Amino acid sequence: MLKLIWLIPILPLFGVAINGLLGKRLSRRAVGLIGCGVVLLALLVSAGAVLELSRLPEDARHFETSLGTWIPMGPLGDAGTMTAIPWGFALDPLSAIMILVVTGVGFLIHVYSIGYMEHEEGFARFFVYMNLFMAMMLTLVLGSNLLVTFVGWEGVGLCSYLLIGFFYDRPFDARTGLSCADAGRKAFLVNRIGDFAFVIGMLYLITTFGTLDYRAVSAAIVGGGEAHHAMLVAVGILLFIGACGKSAQIPLYVWLPDAMAGPTPVSALIHAATMVTAGVYMVVRMSTLYAHAPEAMAVIAVVGAATAIFAATMGITATDIKKVLAYSTVSQLGYMFAAAGVGAWTAAIFHLMTHAFFKALLFLGAGSVIHGQHGEQDITKMGGLKSKLPITFATFMTATLAISGIFPLAGFFSKDEILWGAWSSGNKVVWGVLALAAGLTAFYMFRLTFLVFYGRYRGDPHTFDHAHESPKAMTVPLMILAALSVAGGWIGIPAVLGTTFFGHDVNAFHHWLSPVVASAHAEGAETAHAGASLEFALMGVALAVALAGIGVAFVIYRKREGAAAAIAARFRIVYAMWRNLYWVDEFYEAVVLKPFYAISRFFAGFDRFVIDGIVNATGIVADIAGQILKLFQTGYVRNYALAFLMGVAAILVYLATV
Amino acid sequence: MIDPRLVLVLSAVLFALGVVGVLTRRGAISILMCVELMLNAGNLAFITFARMGGGPEAQIFVFFVMTLAAAEAAAGLAIVIALFRLRGTTDVDEINLLKW
Numbered sequence A: 001m002l003k004l005i006w007l008i009p010i011l012p013l014f015g016v017a018i019n020g021l022l023g024k025r026l027s028r029r030a031v032g033l034i035g036c037g038v039v040l041l042a043l044l045v046s047a048g049a050v051l052e053l054s055r056l057p058e059d060a061r062h063f064e065t066s067l068g069t070w071i072p073m074g075p076l077g078d079a080g081t082m083t084a085i086p087w088g089f090a091l092d093p094l095s096a097i098m099i100l101v102v103t104g105v106g107f108l109i110h111v112y113s114i115g116y117m118e119h120e121e122g123f124a125r126f127f128v129y130m131n132l133f134m135a136m137m138l139t140l141v142l143g144s145n146l147l148v149t150f151v152g153w154e155g156v157g158l159c160s161y162l163l164i165g166f167f168y169d170r171p172f173d174a175r176t177g178l179s180c181a182d183a184g185r186k187a188f189l190v191n192r193i194g195d196f197a198f199v200i201g202m203l204y205l206i207t208t209f210g211t212l213d214y215r216a217v218s219a220a221i222v223g224g225g226e227a228h229h230a231m232l233v234a235v236g237i238l239l240f241i242g243a244c245g246k247s248a249q250i251p252l253y254v255w256l257p258d259a260m261a262g263p264t265p266v267s268a269l270i271h272a273a274t275m276v277t278a279g280v281y282m283v284v285r286m287s288t289l290y291a292h293a294p295e296a297m298a299v300i301a302v303v304g305a306a307t308a309i310f311a312a313t314m315g316i317t318a319t320d321i322k323k324v325l326a327y328s329t330v331s332q333l334g335y336m337f338a339a340a341g342v343g344a345w346t347a348a349i350f351h352l353m354t355h356a357f358f359k360a361l362l363f364l365g366a367g368s369v370i371h372g373q374h375g376e377q378d379i380t381k382m383g384g385l386k387s388k389l390p391i392t393f394a395t396f397m398t399a400t401l402a403i404s405g406i407f408p409l410a411g412f413f414s415k416d417e418i419l420w421g422a423w424s425s426g427n428k429v430v431w432g433v434l435a436l437a438a439g440l441t442a443f444y445m446f447r448l449t450f451l452v453f454y455g456r457y458r459g460d461p462h463t464f465d466h467a468h469e470s471p472k473a474m475t476v477p478l479m480i481l482a483a484l485s486v487a488g489g490w491i492g493i494p495a496v497l498g499t500t501f502f503g504h505d506v507n508a509f510h511h512w513l514s515p516v517v518a519s520a521h522a523e524g525a526e527t528a529h530a531g532a533s534l535e536f537a538l539m540g541v542a543l544a545v546a547l548a549g550i551g552v553a554f555v556i557y558r559k560r561e562g563a564a565a566a567i568a569a570r571f572r573i574v575y576a577m578w579r580n581l582y583w584v585d586e587f588y589e590a591v592v593l594k595p596f597y598a599i600s601r602f603f604a605g606f607d608r609f610v611i612d613g614i615v616n617a618t619g620i621v622a623d624i625a626g627q628i629l630k631l632f633q634t635g636y637v638r639n640y641a642l643a644f645l646m647g648v649a650a651i652l653v654y655l656a657t658v
Numbered sequence B: 001m002i003d004p005r006l007v008l009v010l011s012a013v014l015f016a017l018g019v020v021g022v023l024t025r026r027g028a029i030s031i032l033m034c035v036e037l038m039l040n041a042g043n044l045a046f047i048t049f050a051r052m053g054g055g056p057e058a059q060i061f062v063f064f065v066m067t068l069a070a071a072e073a074a075a076g077l078a079i080v081i082a083l084f085r086l087r088g089t090t091d092v093d094e095i096n097l098l099k100w
Helices: A005-021 A029-055 A095-114 A123-142 A146-164 A178-208 A214-224 A229-246 A255-261 A264-273 A275-285 A287-291 A295-315 A323-343 A347-373 A390-404 A410-424 A428-453 A461-466 A472-492 A495-501 A508-520 A523-559 A563-570 A572-579 A582-631 A639-655 B004-024 B028-054 B058-087
Strands: A063-076 A081-091 A170-175
Touching: A005 A029, A005 A123, A029 A063, A029 A123, A063 A170, A063 A523, A081 A095, A081 A123, A081 A146, A081 A347, A095 A123, A095 A255, A095 A275, A095 A347, A095 A390, A095 A472, A095 A639, A123 A264, A146 A178, A146 A255, A146 A275, A146 A287, A170 A178, A170 A255, A170 A264, A170 A287, A170 A410, A178 A214, A178 A229, A178 A255, A178 A390, A178 A472, A214 A390, A214 A472, A229 A295, A229 B058, A255 A264, A264 A275, A264 A323, A264 A410, A264 A428, A275 A287, A275 A428, A275 A572, A295 A323, A295 A428, A295 A572, A295 A582, A323 A410, A323 A428, A347 A390, A347 A410, A347 A582, A390 A410, A390 A428, A390 A472, A390 A523, A410 A428, A410 A472, A410 A523, A428 A639, A461 A495, A472 A508, A523 A563, A563 A572, A572 A582, A639 B004, B004 B028
Parallel strands: none
Antiparallel strands: A063 A081
16 A cells, blocks of 8 residues: 555545536536545545554655656755656655545545535535645645645645635625635735745755755755754745745734635635644654754744734634634644744644644534524524534534543643643743633633523524534534544553553654654653653643633633623723734735735836836827828829829939939 | 931920820820820930930830830720729729728
């Protein structure tokens, strides 16, 4: 199977081809079967390949294959070696985790989509985009060099754009007046900013080292010592700006909340579980580079932690069920970047994986809630849906507990590992911010759960009567993801817990990934044994903060009727600030868009009046000359004869005088 | 023996008459006749030059001119007939379609 990894990104393309060309003529059943089938095949091949990889000895777990040379080039880089970029795929423990998450969660979401999209127009189009996304995402994670990864990177961006604007004719956001198509455009354009930096970073790398291959770059960095330090910091920050765009970090996060314009399965797959984590994956993939550029890591840690808390506060006041989850995603991605920034690489990937489980589940659960109420998304109009949607409620609650970091669900272990990584690497401020964000996360998630599932229904009673549990195609993926949200963390039980309760270290996840990040220094968790009691204490603190968040949410949204409104009135300014998302969109509008439009208008005017003016003036001169000269063309033979005569006379006179 | 210069003067007078005719007459046939007059004035000048010692080439030129004049008359008259059939007139002032 290992030799077939090149097939993994290609399999979903068959779905694209079949559904894309014949989708309109096939039945919905056939379209759904093909769309899910190709993803299932990719999942099976992935599983087989990873299984084979795991049988290899630990330090030999790297397999590369190439579909041939893609871009042959001349000599490049310091060494001046001949360069050629192959269309290469590589499977190692890191990409193994990614392909399993992408194909696994992706397959569940594809199945769910059959149920969710059953009443929608463009059923086949939806699956074509989703399959194309799978192909691109798998290219991204399997690429053996940065450029192949970048192809996938741009490809998922394209699919994201297409799927956000899937309902292109519907309005989306009343506050900003965006349509769904506008939201797609916004995502695409904001991503361009990050990608621009990404490309510059790649160019720096290839002109310095003459290669973009991950292993070769890492080896060159390790071998190069301090010689390239400034360049590495620059590249590290440039690549991170690219990651900021794709993974919705400050200051480029603004597109992700608007990306909720897409159908809910899209939000689950692309804007929660997979695509937005591409930035984290890339940073961990380049961990050797970052380890040699501590300044760039500091930037990542600061941006990640700031995003984690900043987005969490916005999640508190959002009233659209999907937007709450969107801000939560931004916040959790901040967590992952903070982890990478403090050097806790495995923790970042661990959280990426558990987050993929519970956030996909939350989005799919939200989709089920929306589906059950015929499109209602406003949580202030919901309530008491627990009895109407029992399976959705149970699974949603599981995911809520998991994301809040309650023991022993998946989120607890991954979040704890990040917090411990921050503390043990000496970044106590980062730890404090992340712990606070964990409390806020627990708060807004339980606020969401209470508002949706508990209390009395606040919308149209008619809708409540007709609210119904979703079909099996939707609930079964929910249950599977719920199981993963519970158990997914158990493969990464922290060393300190393992040694205390099982007598030995059972952190399989950590050991699995350690060869990949080995060259990027030992991470914080390695030094854990010295301070076992401290680690326990910190775990307790994180758990206590989460429980406090839940408690506050319980008091405000369950115990005291109207407490939320009273608090909002009391802290009017803070409330307005969060409700309006810190006016960031307005800020960008005023500082970036307005001047940009003004410049555009100026150049449009310059083009219209000056450039076009010159062109038009040339034409006008020729026209006027023609208008005058045409008068000589009288049509009277005698005029011509006279002119002819005068011409002959003139020539004769000339000849006579010369 | 007439002074050849007088013959050249006659040739010039005939040519000028032809030019005036071409420029002033309105009938297409009259214009063609005036053109013939100009050509023959040229012929007269040629043979005068031959007589004045120009050699045989000048006389050969006259044959060329006569051939050309015949061809021109044939083509010209054909055009005039076609015009007359089309417009019912041979007045060149009436035939001014080809203009701005």
